[in-house]
Each structure stands twice: as structure tokens, then as C-alpha cells.
Amino acid sequence: MTIKSFLKLVEIQTKIASVFPFTIGILFVLLRYQELNIVNTLLFFVAMLLFDLATTAINNFMDYLKASTDTYRKTRNIIGQENISTKTVFVTIITLLVTASSIGVVLSFRTDFFVLLIGVICFAIGIFYTFGPIPLSRMPLGEVFSGMTMGFGIIFLAVYVNAYDQGIVHLGLDGPTLIFEANLLLLLEIFLIALPSVLTIANLMLANNICDLEEDIYNHRYTLPYYIGKGVAVKLFNALYVISFIAIIASVIAEIVPSIVLLSLLAGYPVFKQVRLFNRKQEKAETFVVSVKNLVLVNGAVSLSFLLALIIN
Numbered sequence: 001m002t003i004k005s006f007l008k009l010v011e012i013q014t015k016i017a018s019v020f021p022f023t024i025g026i027l028f029v030l031l032r033y034q035e036l037n038i039v040n041t042l043l044f045f046v047a048m049l050l051f052d053l054a055t056t057a058i059n060n061f062m063d064y065l066k067a068s069t070d071t072y073r074k075t076r077n078i079i080g081q082e083n084i085s086t087k088t089v090f091v092t093i094i095t096l097l098v099t100a101s102s103i104g105v106v107l108s109f110r111t112d113f114f115v116l117l118i119g120v121i122c123f124a125i126g127i128f129y130t131f132g133p134i135p136l137s138r139m140p141l142g143e144v145f146s147g148m149t150m151g152f153g154i155i156f157l158a159v160y161v162n163a164y165d166q167g168i169v170h171l172g173l174d175g176p177t178l179i180f181e182a183n184l185l186l187l188l189e190i191f192l193i194a195l196p197s198v199l200t201i202a203n204l205m206l207a208n209n210i211c212d213l214e215e216d217i218y219n220h221r222y223t224l225p226y227y228i229g230k231g232v233a234v235k236l237f238n239a240l241y242v243i244s245f246i247a248i249i250a251s252v253i254a255e256i257v258p259s260i261v262l263l264s265l266l267a268g269y270p271v272f273k274q275v276r277l278f279n280r281k282q283e284k285a286e287t288f289v290v291s292v293k294n295l296v297l298v299n300g301a302v303s304l305s306f307l308l309a310l311i312i313n
Contacts, residue, residue, distance in 0.1 A: 001088050009060060009084065009092070010053040017204060018052045018150055020299035021197045025158025027306035028193050031257065031313070033163040040110055040161040047103035047119075048154060054096035055126040061089050062135065066219070097123075111164040114171035118157060125149050140224040142209065143202040151198030156190050189256045195247035196302055199240040200295040206237050207291035211284040234282065237291075238275055244298055258309045267301035 001009070022045060029035055064079040064086075079089060101123070108116035125145050129136045136145050160168060168190070170181045209216065209223040210233050216223055225233035245268055251257050271294050278290040 001084055001092065005084055006092070009079065009089065010056045011060075012053075014056065015049065015052055017201055017295060018048060018154055020295070020303065021151055021154035021194070021201075022048060022158050023303050024193070024197060024299065024306065025155040026162070027303060027310065028155070028190075028257075029159045029162045031306055031310055032189070033159075033166055035162045035166070037162050040107060041158070043103055043107045043110070044157060044161045047100045047107065048157070050096050050100035050103070051123065051126060052150075054093055054100065055129060057089065057093050057096065058127060059129065061086070061093065097127075107161060111161050112169070112171060114169050115157065115161060115164070117171060118153065118160075122149050122153050139222065140227045143205045143224055146205045147198040147202030151201045152191060152194040155194040155197060159190055189251075189254075192247055192251045192254070192256060196244040196298050199244045199247075200291075200298045203237055203240050204291045204295055206233060206240070207278065207282075207288050208284075210234065210237065210282045211288050230282065234279060237278065241271055241275060241294065241298070248302065257306070258313065260309050260312060261302070261305040263308070264298075264301035264305040267297045271297050 026036070026041065060079055079086070101119075104116065104119040108119070125136065126149065129142070129145060136142060166186075167181075167183050168186045169183070170179065172179050206224065210225045210230060212221075213223070213225050213230060217226060228236070245265055248261065248264055252259050252262055274290045274294055274297075278287045281287050
């Protein structure tokens with residue numbers, strides 16, 4: 001497989017969806033805990049990126065195997081377009097997963113076994129998202145799992161590998177006794193900070209499923225828009241952006257972050273300008289990009305406001 005084919009297989013251009021939560025997590029841990037472990041951060045970033053590449057490759061691989069027609073395989077799936085052998089794809093996926101898992105184990109020994117537990121859960125969701133007899137992506141759960149895994153999971157782990165000794169969560173052994181402790185308020189802080197990422201990533205999947213509704217039904221993928229209807233799905237798409245901005249306001253009111261973070265609300269104007277375009281037409285080639293642009297706008301604005309807060313403070 002050539003490098004170009006590999007980058008297409010893993011859809012390298014989509015990895016911004018995981019880089020933004022990572023960035024927000026790192027900026028938040030600096031802002032909230034004044035902690036940054038360079039080695040742990042780098043290990044987590046590499047493991048996160050490799051696993052993200054693997055899940056995308058699995059998604060393309062399973063879509064290729066389960067495609068209803070050869071025409072779809074050859075013209076719509078990257079494996080068919082690039083004429084990559086299925087054996088090569090399989091070996092690539094295993095290599096990515098084994099490498100990411102190994103780094104995760106090392107990271108858990110450097111921090112806390114809770115990292116290993118969260119890693120296993122995220123791995124299971126990522127793998128079974130498109131793998132297995134009933135993949136999560138073919139159910140009305142894709143938005144929830146993608147949003148929580150990439151939005152909350154990445155931000156939480158980016159914070160935790162740097163501040164694992166700050167009383168957020170602890171999972172360990174005291175002799176033969178398994179000990180688990182969690183500070184619910186600190187977890188709620190992280191969740192509130194992560195909510196814009198969770199919802200904008202969920203909207204990425206929702207927009208994709210809205211645009212692909214007819215084709216998904218043909219290929220036996222019964223996603224959320226199939227069950228709630230396209231009209232309600234579009235309204236949900238709009239509402240998730242509203243909730244994202246409400247979460248930013250709530251985090252300031254709760255004094256989790258400084259008031260300067262409210263500057264990120266300025267992204268609201270271009271975001272809802274894009275939303276109006278999607279409301280008028282839901283077509284993959286023309287308006288799916290709205291969800292991508294809005295993900296960049298919202299998460300970029302939050303990242304910049306966190307960075308500005310760090311500089312000022």
C-alpha cells in the first residue's frame with residue numbers, strides 16, 4: 001500500500017475531529033490544574049491518533065465487505081477506488097490497533113489503571129462501531145457513541161494523563177482490595193467543558209446520516225434519522241449547536257473557566273449562518289460540509305478562548 005492510499009484509507013483529513021478535543025483537553029488541564037506531563041501527553045496523542053486511524057480503516061473495510069453492489073465498492077469505497085487488497089487492509093488495521101494498545105498499557109502504568117479501563121471501553125466502542133453482526137453505526141446510536149468517545153473521552157483522557165493525581169478519579173489496588181474513587185464535581189466540570197466537542201462531533205455523524213438516509217436504508221443501515229424522521233433530525237441538528245453555546249455560558253457561570261471564554265460565543269453568528277444552509281438542503285456533496293465547518297468554528301473558538309485565558313492569567 002502506498003502512503004497516498006494509506007492516507008485515503010484512514011481519511012487523514014477527518015482527524016481534526018480528534019485533534020480539537022485533544023487541544024481543548026490540554027489547554028483546560030493547564031488552565032484548571034496548571035499541570036502538563038510532556039511524556040504522558042505525547043504518548044496519549046500518538047495512541048489516540050493511531051486508534052482513530054484504525055477505527056476509520058475498520059469503517060471503510062466493513063463498508064466495503066458489506067456493500068450491496070460491486071459498483072458501490074469500486075466507485076464509492078476507498079478500498080475499491082485504490083485497488084487495495086483486503087489482506088493488506090486487515091494487516092494495517094491490526095498493526096495500528098496493537099501499537100495503540102501497547103502505548104495505552106504503558107500510559108496506564110505511568111498514571112492510573114483507570115486510563116486502561118477507559119481505553120478498553122473506547123477501543124470496544126471504536127471497533128464495534130462498524131464491526132460485528134449489529135454494528136453501532138447501523139443503529140440509532142452512532143451520534144451518541146461517536147460524540148461521547150471522541151468528544152468527552154479524548155478530553156477526559158487528555159486532562160487525566162496530566163492530572164491523574166489531582167483526585168479526579170482513582171482506580172487501583174490496596175493489597176487484594178480493588179479501590180475506586182471519583183470526585184463527581186470534578187468529573188462534571190470536565191463533562192461541561194467537553195460538551196461542545198461532544199455535540200459538534202455528534203452533529204458530524206448526524207449530518208452524515210441525514211444526507212445518506214436513502215442510501216443507508218438501501219444498504220441496511222438504520223440510523224437515527226430513519227427512526228425519528230429527517231425533519232426531526234434536522235431540528236435536533238440545530239438544537240445541539242444551541243446546547244453547545246449554553247454549555248459554554250454555564251461553564252463560565254460555574255466559574256470553571258474565566259469569563260473571557262465567553263468570547264467563544266462570537267462563533268455563534270457564522271455557525272448559525274451555516275446551519276441555515278443545511279436547513280434548506282441536506283445533500284452530501286453540498287451541505288454536509290456545514291457540520292465540518294461548524295465543528296472547526298465551535299471547537300476552534302473554545303480553544304482560542306482557553307489559550308487567551310492562559311495568556312492573560
